[in-house]
Amino acid sequence: MNAAALDASVPEGPLADKWDNHKFSLDLVNPNNKRRFEVIVVGTGLAGASAAASLAELGYRVKAFTFHDSARRAHSIAAQGGINAAKNYRNDGDSVFRLFYDTIKGGDYRSREANVYRLAQVSANIIDQCAAQGVPFAREYGGLLANRSFGGAQVSRTFYARGQTGQQLLLGAYQALAAQVAAGKVALHTRSDVLDVVVKDGEACGIVVRDLLTGEVRAHRGHAVVLATGGYSNVYYLSTNAMNCNVTAAWRAYRRGAAFANPCYTQIHPTCIPAGDEFQSKLTLMSESLRNDGRIWVPRRMDDARSPETIGDADRYYYLEEKYPSFGNLVPRDVASRNAKTVVDSGMGVGPLRNGVYLDFADVVARDGEQAVREKYGNLFDMYQRITGEDPYRAPMRIYPAVHYTMGGLWVDYNLMTTIPGLFAVGECNFSDHGANRLGASALMQGLADGYFVLPYTIGGYLAPRLGRPPPPADDPVFSEAVAAVADRTRRWLAVGGTRSVDHYHRELGRIVWDHCGMARSRAGLEKALSEIPALREEFRADAKVLGTADGVNQALEKANRVDDFMELAELMAQDALHREESCGGHFRTEHQTPEGEALRDDDNFAYAAAYFWPGPDRPGRLEREPLEFESVTPTRRSYK
Amino acid sequence: MSGTLDLRLRIWRQDGPGAPGAFQDVEARGIPADASFLEMLDIVNERLLDEGIEPVTFAHDCREGICGTCGVMINGRAHGPERATATCQLHMRSFADGDEIVVEPFRAASFPVVKDLMVDRQAFDRIIEAGGYISAPTGSAPDANETPVPKEAADFAMDAAACIGCGACVAACPNSAAQLFTAAKLGHLNVLPQGQPERWRRTEALVETMEEFFGSCTNHGECREACPKEISLDFIALLNRDYLKAKVKNRRLAARA
Ligand SMILES: Cc1cc2nc3c(=O)[nH]c(=O)nc-3n(C[C@H](O)[C@H](O)[C@H](O)COP(=O)(O)OP(=O)(O)OC[C@H]3O[C@@H](n4cnc5c(N)ncnc54)[C@H](O)[C@@H]3O)c2cc1C
Ligand code: SF4
Ligand code: FES
Numbered sequence: 001m002n003a004a005a006l007d008a009s010v011p012e013g014p015l016a017d018k019w020d021n022h023k024f025s026l027d028l029v030n031p032n033n034k035r036r037f038e039v040i041v042v043g044t045g046l047a048g049a050s051a052a053a054s055l056a057e058l059g060y061r062v063k064a065f066t067f068h069d070s071a072r073r074a075h076s077i078a079a080q081g082g083i084n085a086a087k088n089y090r091n092d093g094d095s096v097f098r099l100f101y102d103t104i105k106g107g108d109y110r111s112r113e114a115n116v117y118r119l120a121q122v123s124a125n126i127i128d129q130c131a132a133q134g135v136p137f138a139r140e141y142g143g144l145l146a147n148r149s150f151g152g153a154q155v156s157r158t159f160y161a162r163g164q165t166g167q168q169l170l171l172g173a174y175q176a177l178a179a180q181v182a183a184g185k186v187a188l189h190t191r192s193d194v195l196d197v198v199v200k201d202g203e204a205c206g207i208v209v210r211d212l213l214t215g216e217v218r219a220h221r222g223h224a225v226v227l228a229t230g231g232y233s234n235v236y237y238l239s240t241n242a243m244n245c246n247v248t249a250a251w252r253a254y255r256r257g258a259a260f261a262n263p264c265y266t267q268i269h270p271t272c273i274p275a276g277d278e279f280q281s282k283l284t285l286m287s288e289s290l291r292n293d294g295r296i297w298v299p300r301r302m303d304d305a306r307s308p309e310t311i312g313d314a315d316r317y318y319y320l321e322e323k324y325p326s327f328g329n330l331v332p333r334d335v336a337s338r339n340a341k342t343v344v345d346s347g348m349g350v351g352p353l354r355n356g357v358y359l360d361f362a363d364v365v366a367r368d369g370e371q372a373v374r375e376k377y378g379n380l381f382d383m384y385q386r387i388t389g390e391d392p393y394r395a396p397m398r399i400y401p402a403v404h405y406t407m408g409g410l411w412v413d414y415n416l417m418t419t420i421p422g423l424f425a426v427g428e429c430n431f432s433d434h435g436a437n438r439l440g441a442s443a444l445m446q447g448l449a450d451g452y453f454v455l456p457y458t459i460g461g462y463l464a465p466r467l468g469r470p471p472p473p474a475d476d477p478v479f480s481e482a483v484a485a486v487a488d489r490t491r492r493w494l495a496v497g498g499t500r501s502v503d504h505y506h507r508e509l510g511r512i513v514w515d516h517c518g519m520a521r522s523r524a525g526l527e528k529a530l531s532e533i534p535a536l537r538e539e540f541r542a543d544a545k546v547l548g549t550a551d552g553v554n555q556a557l558e559k560a561n562r563v564d565d566f567m568e569l570a571e572l573m574a575q576d577a578l579h580r581e582e583s584c585g586g587h588f589r590t591e592h593q594t595p596e597g598e599a600l601r602d603d604d605n606f607a608y609a610a611a612y613f614w615p616g617p618d619r620p621g622r623l624e625r626e627p628l629e630f631e632s633v634t635p636t637r638r639s640y641k
Numbered sequence: 642m643s644g645t646l647d648l649r650l651r652i653w654r655q656d657g658p659g660a661p662g663a664f665q666d667v668e669a670r671g672i673p674a675d676a677s678f679l680e681m682l683d684i685v686n687e688r689l690l691d692e693g694i695e696p697v698t699f700a701h702d703c704r705e706g707i708c709g710t711c712g713v714m715i716n717g718r719a720h721g722p723e724r725a726t727a728t729c730q731l732h733m734r735s736f737a738d739g740d741e742i743v744v745e746p747f748r749a750a751s752f753p754v755v756k757d758l759m760v761d762r763q764a765f766d767r768i769i770e771a772g773g774y775i776s777a778p779t780g781s782a783p784d785a786n787e788t789p790v791p792k793e794a795a796d797f798a799m800d801a802a803a804c805i806g807c808g809a810c811v812a813a814c815p816n817s818a819a820q821l822f823t824a825a826k827l828g829h830l831n832v833l834p835q836g837q838p839e840r841w842r843r844t845e846a847l848v849e850t851m852e853e854f855f856g857s858c859t860n861h862g863e864c865r866e867a868c869p870k871e872i873s874l875d876f877i878a879l880l881n882r883d884y885l886k887a888k889v890k891n892r893r894l895a896a897r898a
């Protein structure tokens with residue numbers, strides 16, 4: 001039904017020309033008219049800050065919102081490893097087509113060709129842009145840019161700034177934004193929690209915001225709304241994401257009519273520090289650049305109690321190197337993660353809780369010396385030591401996979417517009433580009449591609465014909481009704497008077513989602529999740545204990561709204577995972593695997609993006625399919641042997 | 642390492658910016674030594690909630706020392722006793738069983754208390770907005786390798802750019818000066834070839850905006866002791882040198898115009 005709802009608006013023409021043709025065919029907004037348009041940008045991470053700054057430079061009036069106390073604190077700041085770009089500075093055979101091909105293949109043929117090709121095309125511009133802003137990328141002695149190779153790629157196309165690439169890219173975007181704030185082109189609202197999107201006559205026209213300092217709820221109007229609100233990994237409670245990352249803005253957009261695509265595509269990062277106890281609040285990622293030099297193993301004998309340094313090579317099971325001789329420790333994330341799970345599940349795990357595998361640097365230290373290792377990975381080794389109290393220069397680290405990134409998100413067309421006209425989604429909160437699995441160093445690339453080089457063009461195509469059509473007036477009931485609903489919903493938590501903390505319910509939810517919709521999924525498990533989640537949600541709504549007031553800072557109250565939305569999202573994830581009777585990328589259904597335990601795709605029946613529409617409360621999402629057609633690559637089974 | 646600690650906490654409670662504040666004494670028993678400092682506060686908060694007492698408000702997000710959101714005074718020291726460690730990276734194994742721990746917000750006139758341990762550090766954003774950037778509108782950049790950056794300059798810039806904007810330097814300073822934060826931004830941008838055109842303008846604007854909000858530096862060096870990223874005092878020396886030069890150069894440029 002309603003096929004028009006999922007028109008991806010992919011331009012005609014050969015793949016390599018689509019973006020240029022499209023840019024030429026888009027309506028332009030005359031420079032003097034740009035200031036007549038007000039654009040709302042929610043989120044100041046890489047995607048949001050770059051979009052807000054670029055739109056303001058073009059002349060649009062921009063209002064930017066973040067719940068953080070400063071735009072610089074967005075979760076993008078935590079990215080460590082690097083950013084990809086098809087510069088071919090290393091002369092090792094990289095090209096736009098190769099980056100495109102690797103991304104499509106890495107995504108297990110579940111992404112849209114045209115978007116991915118454009119991403120690869122603009123990737124080179126990103127590096128130019130960031131270098132011009134003063135991002136201190138790593139350099140060779142001659143002063144030119146350095147590169148490293150990164151999980152899943154056989155060329156060196158990753159640019160980096162020590163182990164703090166996300167921080168430096170975000171500071172570049174934040175500073176560009178700050179310049180526009182100072183110039184009066186961007187009105188920046190910090191500590192502002194966006195709790196709803198306002199839609200009138202089918203078009204997005206504003207947002208509802210709760211001031212986190214005063215608790216005041218009010219609406220903001222705009223000609224278009226851009227969501228850049230990041231991913232939803234925290235639905236698992238424990239993840240590598242910052243504590244406050246959440247799905248609320250995207251979820252509320254879903255409830256207003258925006259399709260949510262591929263919610264079950266989540267990524268598990270293979271190199272994190274294994275979880276400790278109940279009190280653990282988050283998991284810490286160790287950049288996967290470590291896999292370039294570290295060797296992953298477990299003892300061959302399950303009962304081998306010797307300390308790792310004393311176990312000889314013959315008694316070590318280098319499972320990735322043995323199973324995948326050509327890629328070895330550099331297989332893509334999903335493959336590395338699943339293999340770690342297999343060895344741990346079979347009882348071969350290491351560490352006090354037997355929930356990890358070794359990542360060993362002894363060979364590199366012997367080959368290159370401790371100093372060389374320190375220069376390359378010093379900050380990561382320090383971080384490991386600080387958290388575990390163990391010295392990784394003396395004994396191998398212990399690692400285990402953790403939830404890290406969500407490929408699913410708001411469905412967007414080629415213009416990055418959701419199914420609600422005027423509502424755009426950029427960065428991790430949309431579903432584009434990475435298919436069922438994201439390659440390392442490609443999220444930063446996508447966030448900045450969207451924000452600097454795609455949205456600023458495509459939004460013009462939406463706005464141009466709307467000149468002289470202001471959003472509804474401030475006193476339109478559509479705003480007051482949305483404000484009242486948000487204020488009610490927020491206050492309701494204080495009236496529950498329950499017995500258990502919001503965190504308790506979040507932890508319980510995380511356990512269900514991790515057990516049944518995590519690294520491996522099965523029909524039985526997903527059905528169990530689908531019966532447990534609604535029950536937990538009801539209990540949460542009836543029993544959450546939130547103290548304090550709605551008229552000022554109240555962290556538990558903020559969290560209650562977020563966990564409530566996670567509860568609904570979790571159900572949709574399980575629904576999606578259950579319906580997708582195949583394994584692809586990060587989605588591994590135990591029923592669908594090869595005899596060797598590799599993912600078994602079903603292209604005949606599932607070569608589509610699954611986009612869900614909100615059907616009203618407490619009912620399963622209504623599924624629409626966007627077929628994926630591959631004209632420039634032939635889907636093959638990924639093999640990293 | 643494992644085991645648990647029994648601690649006595651004195652935690653600052655304050656309802657809002659204007660409200661009076663006071664210490665609340667909390668017995669924290671059985672705290673796992675492997676917990677981080679913020680996880681310890683999580684545990685305490687769950688217990689307070691059980692007793693019907695509103696949990697302690699504290700700022701945090703990444704919990705891995707990079708976002709700069711966290712930061713409290715722990716026994717009078719910004720970010721606590723460990724060198725080069727943000728509050729969120731501090732672990733309870735740094736404390737001993739039976740310790741009394743005093744937990745307060747960062748204290749500085751320009752960082753008003755928002756609630757309990759949470760403060761407002763917007764003054765830092767004002768400094769960056771004054772010119773802590775290189776103007777490079779999107780789309781205008783040349784190929785990145787057209788402007789080589791000597792490795793030493795890139796490394797120097799990166800050392801400075803590592804600042805996470807946490808404000809511990811201000812909290813640690815007897816004068817509540819923000820020299821280290823400001824110098825870190827100038828150190829990042831002023832040595833790069835891309836940063837030269839705006840160097841003098843930027844320096845003057847940043848320093849003068851800083852002075853509007855913060856106290857003056859009298860070279861105590863406490864900032865560096867507290868800094869979780871070990872930003873070097875050498876950057877303050879660069880700030881001072883560049884500021885003197887900037888005054889002269891900007892005056893000349895203005896006279897010529
Ligand atoms: C530890 C870690 C390491 C990583 N390393 C890499 C790497 O090396 N390379 C790579 O390519 N990728 C990496 N990633 C992934 C990458 O960092 C993220 O995908 C990317 O930064 C997301 O950027 P974003 O702009 O979409 O969202 P974010 O940076 O998450 O920003 C979201 C913004 O939205 C705001 N926001 C959200 N909801 C609301 C709301 N309701 N109201 C108001 N504001 C809201 C937030 O305040 C924030 O400003 C890493 C991720 C993690 C967790
Ligand atoms: S200089 Fe150090 S202490 Fe000051 S804000 Fe930066 S990181 Fe924090
Ligand atoms: S919480 Fe991010 S630096 Fe401490």
